[in-house]
Amino acid sequence: xxxxxxxDIKVLYLGTPKIAIYPLLALLEEGFNVVGxxxxxxxxxxxxxxxxxSPVKKIALKAGVPVFQPAKIRKDYEWAKELGxxxxxxMAYGQIIPDELLKMxxxxxxxxxxxxxxxxxxxxxxxxxxxxxxxxxxxxxxxMVSKMDAGDVYETSVIPLENVANYSELYEKMGAAAGExxxxxxxKYVNGEVKGVPQxxxxxxxxxKISVEDEHLPLxxxxxxxINYIRGLSYEPGAYLYLGDKxxxxxxxxxxxxxxxxxxxEIIQNKKHLLLQLKDGVISLDEIQLEGKKMMAGxxxxxxxxxxxxxxxx
RNA sequence: CGCGGGGUAGAGCAGUGGUAGCUCAUCAGGCCCAUAACCUGGGGGUCGGUGGUUCAAAUCCACCCUCCGCAA
Numbered sequence: 405x406x407x408x409x410x411x412d413i414k415v416l417y418l419g420t421p422k423i424a425i426y427p428l429l430a431l432l433e434e435g436f437n438v439v440g441x442x443x444x445x446x447x448x449x450x451x452x453x454x455x456x457x458s459p460v461k462k463i464a465l466k467a468g469v470p471v472f473q474p475a476k477i478r479k480d481y482e483w484a485k486e487l488g489x490x491x492x493x494x495m496a497y498g499q500i501i502p503d504e505l506l507k508m509x510x511x512x513x514x515x516x517x518x519x520x521x522x523x524x525x526x527x528x529x530x531x532x533x534x535x536x537x538x539x540x541x542x543x544x545x546x547x548m549v550s551k552m553d554a555g556d557v558y559e560t561s562v563i564p565l566e567n568v569a570n571y572s573e574l575y576e577k578m579g580a581a582a583g584e585x586x587x588x589x590x591x592k593y594v595n596g597e598v599k600g601v602p603q604x605x606x607x608x609x610x611x612x613k614i615s616v617e618d619e620h621l622p623l624x625x626x627x628x629x630x631i632n633y634i635r636g637l638s639y640e641p642g643a644y645l646y647l648g649d650k651x652x653x654x655x656x657x658x659x660x661x662x663x664x665x666x667x668x669x670e671i672i673q674n675k676k677h678l679l680l681q682l683k684d685g686v687i688s689l690d691e692i693q694l695e696g697k698k699m700m701a702g703x704x705x706x707x708x709x710x711x712x713x714x715x716x717x718x
Numbered sequence: 719c720g721c722g723g724g725g726u727a728g729a730g731c732a733g734u735g736g737u738a739g740c741u742c743a744u745c746a747g748g749c750c751c752a753u754a755a756c757c758u759g760g761g762g763g764u765c766g767g768u769g770g771u772u773c774a775a776a777u778c779c780a781c782c783c784u785c786c787g788c789a790a
Contacts, residue, residue, distance in 0.1 A: 447790080448790065450790095451720090451721095451786090451787095451788095453719095453720080453790090650723095650787090651787070651788085653787090675741095675742085676742090676754080693786085693787085694723095694786095694787090695722090695723070695786085695787045695788085696722075696723030696724060696785095696786055696787050696788095697723080697724070697730095697785095697786065697787085698724090698785070698786060699786090700729080700730070701729085701730090703729095703730090703742075704729055704730045704731095704742080705730065705731095706730080706741085706742085707729070707730040707731070707740090707741045707742045707743090708729090708730035708731030708732080708740085708741070708742090709730080709731080709741095710731075710732080710740090710741090
């Protein structure tokens with residue numbers, strides 16, 4: 405059975421954060437018949453505690469698409485039976501989707517994943533790729549199967565990382581790439597025009613979720629790895645070190661010199677740059693934020709910090 | 719009523735009742751082969767807002783606005 409045009413195809417879309425709006429917008433723009441959007445429940449936002457709808461929900465409401473927000477989709481998916489859809493498209497939904505629900509889509513279920521599979525399966529592929537200093541990553545359109553991120557890959561789009569400043573920038577690029585792919589790839593997929601390629605199990609790696617401990621910048625890495633580590637966590641959630649008992653987040657760092665004249669973790673006195681000694685060189689902390697303060701340049705921080713030397717970060 | 723830290727010169731900060739300061743930036747001049755270095759001098763602030771206490775408030779009290787960290 406062939407579909408003549410996107411409007412003949414009934415799509416159930418699953419997604420939650422900002423990055424997941426790109427494929428949804430692309431599908432809507434192309435004229436797909438999006439019969440439902442599934443997203444995480446509204447959550448209290450920040451200090452105010454106001455309930456806030458997910459970015460994907462906002463788009464769905466604006467487009468007049470019915471929204472479903474099961475607290476636990478593992479148990480709560482009966483509503484989907486009456487919906488009647490041909491295909492499931494997913495990106496960053498945030499819950500594991502039960503096989504029974506996947507099977508409800510006669511033409512299959514696909515997911516946009518933020519890595520070049522089989523590398524970086526899991527929760528934080530973009531951050532891990534940057535932290536590991538990869539030269540490229542990308543987005544993969546893959547079949548959803550019960551094993552996480554293990555399905556056949558239909559299409560990939562490569563994103564070079566050389567000029568990507570940080571995770572936030574990659575996040576935007578990844579979203580845009582997924583959106584571009586969604587414009588044509590879903591239509592080809594439902595018409596059976598693309599062939600799934602099984603993942604090479606011997607090349608599988610995992611990108612574990614970023615934990616609270618991960619956010620604490622380790623000082624035993626070399627300068628290059630440290631800079632990449634910071635890059636992978638910037639601007640959200642931000643890698644931090646302790647200055648006294650306060651957290652000092654570092655959003656951007658650069659190599660300053662290869663000197664090894666001080667102790668690892670020591671701040672080196674300098675008028676313009678906030679310099680940190682590492683085991684194989686000195687890095688400049690260019691954009692930082694002290695707990696309770698705004699983000700600022702390292703030099704600006706030095707103007708008012710009144711540090712007493714020697715001073716250490718840990 | 720989740721916990722907590724801020725809002726003082728363009729930037730970053732100090733200053734808890736008595737004529738508003740520091741570092742950087744900026745402007746002028748000087749030194750120097752030269753300089754982002756150094757020296758001298760200058761400009762720039764109704765101290766988030768409103769009300770109150772006081773002879774006197776950036777500083778104490780009340781309320782409000784606003785920014786941020788943690789936790790969710």
